[in-house]
Structures are given as structure tokens and as C-alpha cells.
Amino acid sequence: IEQYAIALKIEKAKELLAVENKSLKEVAEQLDYKQVSHLSNQFKKVTGTRPSEFKKKGVASRKTIQELGKVG
Numbered sequence: 199i200e201q202y203a204i205a206l207k208i209e210k211a212k213e214l215l216a217v218e219n220k221s222l223k224e225v226a227e228q229l230d231y232k233q234v235s236h237l238s239n240q241f242k243k244v245t246g247t248r249p250s251e252f253k254k255k256g257v258a259s260r261k262t263i264q265e266l267g268k269v270g
Contacts, residue, residue: 208244211237215253222249 207229214220214228223234231237241249 204240205244208241211241211249212245212252215249225249 211225211229214225215222220228222238226234226237229237238249241247241252245252
């Protein structure tokens with residue numbers, strides 16, 4: 199369940215970064231991360247890329263709820 203919750207947060211972070219063009223600090227605050235570095239590390243672990251790299255690429259494919267259920 200924890201991995202699923204993290205996956206949901208990372209998908210929301212992708213949306214905020216790519217679609218709403220928010221800064222990583224704004225995303226961390228909105229998703230209740232105490233440290234930006236923690237979000238950045240989780241993002242890299244889940245997606246294989248740093249948030250800054252992801253943001254440079256623009257809107258990438260996002261996972262469906264069904265795909266998130268297959269995490270882990």
C-alpha cells in the first residue's frame with residue numbers, strides 16, 4: 199500500500215511539474231514533503247529520472263490508475 203501511495207504522489211508530481219509548470223519546491227509543499235530532496239529522491243527512484251530532467255522533457259506519458267496498481 200505504501201508503494202502505491204508513493205506512486206500516486208509521483209504521478210501527481212509529474213502533473214504539477216509538466217502540466218502546471220510548478221517548481222519542485224512548490225510541488226514538495228503541495229504534496230506535503232518536508233524536504234525537497236526527499237521528493238527528488240523518491241521521484242528518481244520511481245521514474246528513473248530526476249524531476250529537473252523530467253521537466254525539461256515536457257509532458258511525458260502518465261500512468262493510469264490500473265498501471266499504478268501493478269507497482270512493486
